[in-house]
Amino acid sequence: MSIKEEITSIVSLPEASFKEKGSLFIGKAFPIETEDEFETKLLAFKKEYYDATHHCFAYKLKDDQFRYSDAGExxxxxxxxxxxxxxxFNLYDVGVIVVRYFGGTKLGVGPLGKAYYKSAEEVLASAVKVIKKPFKKIAITTGFDYISTIHHYLPLFNAVIVNVDYSNxxxxxxxxxxxxxxxxxxLLIEATxxxxxxxxxxxxxYRTI
Known part of the structure; x- marks a missing residue:
């Protein structure tokens, strides 16, 4: 996976709906990190909207993996x-599902495509977006004389202490x-x-900054 300097994702769970010639379109967006996580969301969505005519979707992950489905359309x-x-919106780690309740009137290929795009665009426009940057864990081992030194430098890099173990x-x-x-x-090698x-x-x- 190529490491991106930052990605934009969402944290909210927005929903948008509208009607087009009798057909009801309901769109939902949500943050995900894996394909399995998306599949779980899709399954729950199909159960919630079990009577919908179509359950169409798309998702994209931080590693540029993506998938989409017309689901019978x-x-x-x-x-x-x-x-x-x-x-x-140049988003990553996001899934969007749009269900359609057929209203009895065929829309035609062009208008149908516009309706699905509109539903997804509206729900993503209303989503709360966040910037995420790549992080990694580092183990730092030093003597007791340098504890204050470590505590001095870590905040300069917005580093988060996950655990501290005091032994020898x-x-x-x-x-x-x-x-x-x-x-x-x-800096730490020089300071100690x-x-x-x-x-x-x-x-x-990736973590929100």
């Missing part, structure tokens, strides 16, 4: 249009923006005269 009229709305040495587990790890390492060890996790996760 004419090819290219629903899923891709919902995905286009996600792309319009002091071990910190911190979360820090992945782009800051090199600079933090250099080399009396510090830093071990970085390979795992990258």
């Amino acid at each position: 004419p090819n290219g009229t629903a899923g891709i249009r919902i995905y286009n709305a996600i792309e319009h 040495v002091v071990s910190f587990i911190v979360e820090i923006n992945s782009s800051s790890t090199k600079k933090l390492r250099e 005269n080399g009396n510090v060890e830093l071990s970085e996790s390979e795992e990258i996760f």
Whole structure:
């Protein structure tokens, strides 16, 4: 997975609905982090709107993985249009589901595509958006004489202390923006005269800033 410097996602669970020639369109958006998480949401959505004619959707993850479905609508009229709305807002880690209750009048391919795009666009426009940056965990081990030094430098990088263990040495587990790890390492080695060890996790996760 390519590491993006930041991504935009959503934190709210917005809903929007409107009617077009008798058909009712209901759209919902929600934050996700995995395909399995989306599938769970989709299953719950189908149970909630079990009597809807179509359950169309699209999602996109931080690793650029995406999927969309017309769910029985004419090819290219629903899923891709919902995905286009996600792309319009340049969002990641987001899923959008739009259900349609058929109103008895066929809309035609063009108007149908516009209706699905409108539903997705409106629900995403109303969503509360957040910026997320890549973080990783670092284990910092040092002597008791340098505890105050560690506490001095960590806030400069907006690092969050997850755990501290006091035994023969002091071990910190911190979360820090992945782009800051090199600079933090250099400063701590200099400030402690080399009396510090830093071990970085390979795992990258995104957190709201």
